[in-house]
Each structure stands twice: as C-alpha cells, then as structure tokens.
Amino acid sequence: MKRTIGIYKKAVCVGICTALCTSLSSCYVGEFEKHSTIEVTSTLSFSWWGTEERSNYTIEGIEEYESTNNAIDITPLPSDFSGYKENLDALFAVDKESDIMLINYGWLEDYSPDGEGFYDLYELSDYIDLDNFTEEELSYGTVDGKLNAIPISLNAITFYYNANLFEDYSLNIPSTWDDLFTCAEVLSKDGIYTLTTADIYLWLMLIAHEEQISGISAFSDGFTIDNVTSMMEFYKQLIDAKVLAHTQYSKDDFLEGSCAGELLWTSDAQFYVSPLEESGGSVTIGDYLCTDDAARFGWYVKPTSLYAISKTTSNPEEAAKFVNFLLNDERMATLQGTEKGVPLSDSALETLEAEDKLSGVSYEASRKISEEDRLEIMPTELESSERYDEFFTQFELYYYGQKSLSEAAGDFIQKYPFD
Numbered sequence: 277m278k279r280t281i282g283i284y285k286k287a288v289c290v291g292i293c294t295a296l297c298t299s300l301s302s303c304y305v306g307e308f309e310k311h312s313t314i315e316v317t318s319t320l321s322f323s324w325w326g327t328e329e330r331s332n333y334t335i336e337g338i339e340e341y342e343s344t345n346n347a348i349d350i351t352p353l354p355s356d357f358s359g360y361k362e363n364l365d366a367l368f369a370v371d372k373e374s375d376i377m378l379i380n381y382g383w384l385e386d387y388s389p390d391g392e393g394f395y396d397l398y399e400l401s402d403y404i405d406l407d408n409f410t411e412e413e414l415s416y417g418t419v420d421g422k423l424n425a426i427p428i429s430l431n432a433i434t435f436y437y438n439a440n441l442f443e444d445y446s447l448n449i450p451s452t453w454d455d456l457f458t459c460a461e462v463l464s465k466d467g468i469y470t471l472t473t474a475d476i477y478l479w480l481m482l483i484a485h486e487e488q489i490s491g492i493s494a495f496s497d498g499f500t501i502d503n504v505t506s507m508m509e510f511y512k513q514l515i516d517a518k519v520l521a522h523t524q525y526s527k528d529d530f531l532e533g534s535c536a537g538e539l540l541w542t543s544d545a546q547f548y549v550s551p552l553e554e555s556g557g558s559v560t561i562g563d564y565l566c567t568d569d570a571a572r573f574g575w576y577v578k579p580t581s582l583y584a585i586s587k588t589t590s591n592p593e594e595a596a597k598f599v600n601f602l603l604n605d606e607r608m609a610t611l612q613g614t615e616k617g618v619p620l621s622d623s624a625l626e627t628l629e630a631e632d633k634l635s636g637v638s639y640e641a642s643r644k645i646s647e648e649d650r651l652e653i654m655p656t657e658l659e660s661s662e663r664y665d666e667f668f669t670q671f672e673l674y675y676y677g678q679k680s681l682s683e684a685a686g687d688f689i690q691k692y693p694f695d
Contacts, residue, residue, distance in 0.1 A: 324378035391420035403596035427579030429617030435562030464518035484574030491571025576654035618642035
C-alpha cells in the first residue's frame with residue numbers, strides 16, 4: 277500500500293479518532309467476512325513521535341514490511357513529541373491505544389506500575405527474537421517480571437562542543453565544572469556562551485552537580501530544601517558568569533556559533549549536532565563533567581525509547597512480528613541507522629557494521645555511554661516534566677526578585693519532595 281511520505285504529522289484528535297474508527301470498522305469487517313470468501317487484511321496501528329526525517333524512514337519501513345506481508349496493513353500514527361503523551365493518556369483511558377507504540381522509559385511507571393499495562397512480550401518470544409538482547413537490556417523494559425517493552429538503544433545526557441571554536445580561542449574542552457567558568461571568561465568577551473540547552477537537560481545537569489558535591493542521591497537518599505537551594509544557587513552562577521544563555525533553547529545558537537557547546541541526549545545528535553559537521557564544522561564529544569573529589573558521579577543512563585504492544589490488541593502475534601521487524605530486521609536497521617542511537621539489537625548492529633554505518637557523532641556519543649561504567653540507571657522520577665517545570669518556575673520567581681531563595685526552594689520541595 278503506497279502512502280505519501282509527508283503525512284508525518286497528526287493532531288491529537290486525529291489520533292484518537294483513528295483509533296476509535298479502527299475499532300468500529302472491525303465490526304463491519306466481521307460482518308463482511310460472513311458473506312464473502314475474500315481474504316480480509318489485518319490492520320495494526322503504530323504510533324510514534326519524531327522529526328520529519330524519522331517519520332519518513334519509518335513510513336518507508338512500514339511499506340517495506342507490507343510489501344512482504346500482504347495480509348498486514350499498518351496504519352501509521354506519527355506526531356511531534358509535543359502532545360504525544362497527552363494523546364496517549366487519552367487513548368489509554370478508553371483502552372484505544374495503538375497496537376504498537378513507541379514509549380518513553382519514564383512512562384512505564386505511568387501506564388504499567390504493576391506490569392499489567394502492556395502485553396507481556398515474553399509470551400510472544402516465538403515471534404520476537406529476544407536473543408538479540410542481553411538480560412540487562414531487557415530488564416529496562418521489565419516490570420514485575422513481565423516484559424512490557426523492548427529498548428531500542430541507550431541514552432544519556434551528552435556534551436557536544438564546537439571543536440573549531442575552542443581551537444580558535446585556544447581553549448581546552450571542559451572536563452570539570454570549573455572549566456565551564458574558565459571558558460566563559462574568554463568566550464563571553466565576544467558574546468559567546470559556553471553552553472546552550474533545554475530544561476530537561478539543564479535539570480539533569482543540576483542534579484548531577486548537586487549529587488557530586490553533596491554525596492546524596494536525589495531519590496535514593498532524598499534531596500532536602502538545602503539541596504534544592506544549592507541547585508538554584510549554582511544555576512544562577514552559571515547564568516551570571518555567562519556560561520549559559522538565559523533564553524529559550526534554539527539549536528541555531530550552536531550551529532551559528534553563538535554558543536560553543538550544547539547539552540542534549542545522545543539520541544539527539546543526528547538532528548541537532550550533525551548539521552554543524554555537514555556544513556564543514558567539527559564536533560567533539562565532551563566528558564561527563566565531574567569535580568575532582570566528587571562523592572557521587574551523578575550522571576545517569578536510560579533507554580532512549582522502547583517499543584510496546586497494547587494489552588488489548590486483537591492480533592498480538594502479528595504485532596509481535598512487526599516489532600521484531602522494527603528492532604531486528606536488516607531492512608529497518610539500514611533505514612534507521614543510528615537516528616535513534618546505536619541499536620542494542622545484535623542483528624541490527626551486525627547490519628550497520630557490515631554497511632559501515634557505525635560512525636559519526638551519534639556513534640561516538642553512544643560509545644561514550646558504553647565506556648563509562650559509573651553511569652547509573654536513571655530513576656523514572658527524574659524525567660517528570662511537571663517536577664522540573666515547577667523547579668524552573670520557582671527559580672524564575674527567585675531570579676527576578678519575586679521570592680527569596682529559601683521561599684522558592686521551599687515551595688518547590690513542598691510540592692515535589694524527593695521521596
């Protein structure tokens with residue numbers, strides 16, 4: 277079945293309506309089967325988020341899969357990340373989520389705290405080649421002994437630096453927190469910030485710094501108001517020293533040279549960082565910043581994203597075959613490359629190695645993860661957008677003098693304690 281590649285964006289209401297219509301149409305298909313000997317195609321819905329590039333190769337992969345599986349019709353439901361979770365919340369509320377869906381690691385707790393929210397993929401091991409993954413890798417998607425989802429790759433916050441810019445200013449790539457301030461003293465004279473980043477990455481960076489200087493794990497030990505106060509103070513220092521631009525994140529700042537580095541997920545590299553190299557620049561992957569006498573490392577790793585199957589799907593075997601295609605098939609591995617990070621699947625890795633596709637910024641960032649044995653598995657609470665949104669809301673009230681530091685920190689931790 278041919279589709280126009282440009283259908284990569286859909287509104288929330290379209291996603292909900294599609295799911296509902298798919299359910300209703302199944303009634304008519306059943307009635308049709310009573311009176312006809314014509315083979316009826318099984319329809320599966322598949323939802324994901326991402327850039328236009330991701331949607332293009334994913335839809336191409338769907339068409340490739342359908343070309344060799346004539347009895348399967350995959351309905352694509354792509355969207356931007358913004359709104360995807362809200363759409364999924366609405367669909368889960370009425371048991372109309374897609375048959376196959378891309379999910380975030382932190383959502384396992386939201387949708388399946390007891391392991392019952394998704395189909396147990398261990399029951400579909402005849403159709404998904406789980407031998408391509410280690411037990412540890414599968415554990416990232418396992419809840420109460422049930423394999424709710426399979427991780428695609430691993431992800432961590434990564435520092436990317438404009439190597440040419442650092443060379444022009446005779447600066448070393450930062451490896452400690454103090455190095456950020458040293459670079460800012462030089463770069464800020466020409467209006468260049470050392471780093472640019474968005475809230476989620478900045479939040480995790482502030483957590484890492486606080487864990488290092490306090491020796492306290494944010495959720496295992498529990499941050500107090502003193503830790504939150506320290507985080508806000510450090511963030512203000514970064515702004516005042518012009519290490520960070522106190523503006524909304526834009527990737528153009530890095531690509532155009534007004535910021536010397538940016539902090540992003542490993543999986544972001546291909547879209548947000550690679551364009552600099554494509555235009556003739558050079559990118560260096562930086563170290564995870566750490567103090568010399570750090571009491572903890574403070575940096576975390578997690579699955580980039582995972583594939584899950586709805587517990588209410590009417591055709592779990594066919595859904596599992598398609599998940600196997602997405603994760604392990606050489607055709608999909610070739611299309612996807614390292615856009616979602618370096619794949620965990622052994623067969624996908626073998627394909628990319630044979631095609632000499634394990635190179636570039638994404639690959640180097642993923643190697644950084646595999647080479648760093650101090651990374652810990654990220655607590656899902658750290659990714660709560662409600663939590664870090666509130667942190668930055670309270671910080672802004674403090675920064676602009678509408679609250680004292682103690683009031684801002686106290687109001688935050690009262691609403692979002694680190695239990």
